[in-house]
Each structure stands twice: as C-alpha cells, then as structure tokens.
Amino acid sequence: MKIEDHEVILKVNDLKKYYPMKKNKAGSTVVKAVDNVNFHIKKGETLGIVGESGCGKSTLAKVIIQLLEATEGDILLEGIPLTDCKGTKLKEIRRSMQMIFQDPYASLNPRWTVERTLLEPLIVHKIGTKDERKKIIKNIMRDVGLDESYLSRYPHEFSGGQRQRIGIARALVLNPKLIIADEPVSALDISVQAQILNLLKDLQEEYDLTYMFITHDLSVVQYIADRIMVMYLGRIVEIGSTETIFSKPLHPYTEALISAVPQVTEEKSKERIIIKGDLPSPTSPPTGCHFHTRCPFVMDKCKIERPELHFTNESRAVACHLHSLQ
Ligand code: ADP
Ligand code: MG
Numbered sequence: 001m002k003i004e005d006h007e008v009i010l011k012v013n014d015l016k017k018y019y020p021m022k023k024n025k026a027g028s029t030v031v032k033a034v035d036n037v038n039f040h041i042k043k044g045e046t047l048g049i050v051g052e053s054g055c056g057k058s059t060l061a062k063v064i065i066q067l068l069e070a071t072e073g074d075i076l077l078e079g080i081p082l083t084d085c086k087g088t089k090l091k092e093i094r095r096s097m098q099m100i101f102q103d104p105y106a107s108l109n110p111r112w113t114v115e116r117t118l119l120e121p122l123i124v125h126k127i128g129t130k131d132e133r134k135k136i137i138k139n140i141m142r143d144v145g146l147d148e149s150y151l152s153r154y155p156h157e158f159s160g161g162q163r164q165r166i167g168i169a170r171a172l173v174l175n176p177k178l179i180i181a182d183e184p185v186s187a188l189d190i191s192v193q194a195q196i197l198n199l200l201k202d203l204q205e206e207y208d209l210t211y212m213f214i215t216h217d218l219s220v221v222q223y224i225a226d227r228i229m230v231m232y233l234g235r236i237v238e239i240g241s242t243e244t245i246f247s248k249p250l251h252p253y254t255e256a257l258i259s260a261v262p263q264v265t266e267e268k269s270k271e272r273i274i275i276k277g278d279l280p281s282p283t284s285p286p287t288g289c290h291f292h293t294r295c296p297f298v299m300d301k302c303k304i305e306r307p308e309l310h311f312t313n314e315s316r317a318v319a320c321h322l323h324s325l326q
Contacts, residue, residue: 048225
C-alpha cells in the first residue's frame with residue numbers, strides 16, 4: 001500500500017539527535033536521544049507519541065520544530081526538506097509549525113498581558129493592521145473558551161487550565177498547519193484534562209489542524225490519537241492505528257504499556273504485565289534490541305542484533321525479532 005504524497009504533511013527520515021557528554025564507563029561520548037527515527041504524519045490526523053520518560057519524545061519534538069539541530073536525517077514539511085529552507089521560506093515554515101508545552105506558565109512571559117502575548121507573533125510576522133490583529137486575537141480567545149476581557153490580565157491571574165488555553169491560543173495565532181503538543185495535559189487535574197482534550201479536538205476541526213501529540217499517559221492517547229507511535233530509548237518500537245495498538249499490540253513493550261490501562265469496555269480485563277527492572281541508562285543502552293533486558297520473550301538474537309522497524313502495511317510497523325521471524 002502506498003500513501004499519496006499530498007496526504008502527508010510531515011515526513012521524518014532517518015532522524016538522529018545525539019547529545020554530547022563526558023566519556024562514561026562504557027566509553028560512550030553521546031546520548032542517542034533520537035536514533036534513526038522514520039515516520040510520517042498525514043494531514044488532519046493526530047499521531048500520538050508514547051513511551052516512558054527519557055525515551056526521546058521531547059527531543060524529537062524540538063528537533064522537528066527546529067528548536068534543536070538534528071545530528072543527521074531529514075525533516076520534510078509538505079514535501080519540502082527543512083534544511084533547504086532559508087530566509088522568508090524558513091520563516092514561513094516556522095510559522096506553520098507551532099508547539100504547545102506541558103507547563104504553559106513556564107512558556108508564557110509573566111510580565112506580559114495575554115493581549116501582548118497573543119499580539120507578539122503577529123507583529124513579528126508582520127500580519128494584519130492594528131485593527132485586524134485585535135480582531136484575530138479576539139476570535140481566538142472566543143474559540144479557546146476565554147472571555148475577551150481576560151486580554152488585559154497576566155498569566156499568574158489564571159488557573160492551570162486557563163493558562164493552557166492561553167498557550168493553545170498563542171499556538172493558533174499564526175494559523176499553523178501542524179501543532180506539536182508535548183504533554184499538554186499532564187500537569188492538569190483529571191477533570192480539566194478532559195476539557196482541554198475536548199477543546200483540542202474541536203479546534204482540530206475548526207482550524208484544519210494536524211497534531212503530533214506527545215504523552216506518557218496511554219488513556220490520554222487512546223482518547224485523542226488516530227495512530228500511535230511507541231518509542232523506547234530513542235527508537236520507534238511500534239506504529240499502528242489506535243484501535244490495533246490497543247486491541248493487538250505486537251511489541252512486548254507496547255503490550256506491557258497497554259496492559260496497565262484500565263479498559264472500561266472490556267468484559268474480562270487483561271492481566272497487567274509488569275515490565276521488570278528500570279529503564280536502562282540512555283548513555284549506555286543495551287546492545288541489540290534496547291528492550292531485551294526487560295523483555296519476557298528475549299532470545300539470543302535480541303541481545304546481538306538490532307531489530308529493524310518492519311512495516312506490515314502502510315500504517316502498521318513493529319521492530320521486534322519475534323515478528324520478523326514470520
Ligand atoms: P522524554 O521527553 O521522552 O522524557 P527527552 O527527549 O527529554 O525524553 O530525553 C531523552 C534523553 O536525552 C534522556 O536521556 C535525557 O536525559 C537526554 N537529554 C535531553 N536533553 C538533553 C540535553 N540538553 N543534553 C544532554 N542530554 C539530554
Ligand atoms: Mg519530555
């Protein structure tokens with residue numbers, strides 16, 4: 001099955017991000033935070049990215065959004081390699097990808113009113129007249145569920161949920177195509193999480209958005225994502241539709257993650273699989289398959305040979321020797 005290029009908004013080819021560090025016992029001088037990652041996101045979909053803390057999710061987001069430089073590999077937005085973009089084209093690309101962060105308080109300037117925060121990107125990108133800018137931000141305030149009278153307030157005057165609405169409004173101001181949300185509801189109370197997730201779903205329709213949604217919370221990703229990509233120590237271990245990932249996880253790591261999510265619809269709940277041991281240090285990851293030290297099905301081959309990400313169809317892939325045997 002071949003996906004049409006015009007359907008793809010973001011394509012990531014053999015992406016690597018290595019952080020330099022002091023030589024450790026194993027002789028390693030880099031942390032391979034993102035290692036040979038390949039995936040795409042289709043227009044209008046939500047790709048959920050899951051995995052334990054430290055597996056490289058935020059690094060991947062920052063490299064895509066150009067906050068960090070890639071060590072190697074290509075990122076293509078609507079078919080255009082970002083490395084080829086300079087000047088106004090680069091500015092345009094930056095504008096079409098926006099990020100929402102876990103902690104909006106840390107990402108908002110405490111000395112700026114909401115109005116200034118929302119106007120700033122429009123001024124920087126020289127969009128609209130003074131009146132037009134005001135109109136744009138008033139409409140966005142309404143769309144994110146905030147009263148326009150709040151424009152004159154400062155970040156500390158809001159609740160966590162309201163602040164995240166401001167963070168979302170700021171991401172929307174430049175009318176982006178792709179939004180990368182990094183743990184956007186993880187710091188919020190459960191009831192507020194649901195409101196923000198529903199808001200993001202509504203905005204996706206209204207603004208024609210594509211989401212890359214990062215979370216360590218499987219129930220959040222089950223609710224919001226069309227497809228799910230599972231990462232482990234800088235590598236992709238599995239990709240699939242949300243439905244198939246939850247009903248038929250192929251990778252033992254995915255299976256363990258899924259088994260920890262309570263399923264309300266299931267008659268007989270599956271037994272929870274506890275992954276043994278801690279996440280190995282990313283500074284000296286295990287040889288072969290990174291997961292072999294914790295895998296209940298480990299074989300000799302897994303300790304030596306890295307399993308490649310193997311596509312079974314356009315939207316389903318797994319990197320596991322158990323499945324490459326078939
Ligand atoms: P996640 O978002 O999945 O928790 P991160 O992308 O934050 O993962 O981190 C991936 C790995 O890269 C971790 O081992 C982390 O310690 C390391 N790392 C992250 N940022 C830096 C940095 N600026 N310098 C060195 N190592 C880093
Ligand atoms: Mg992170």
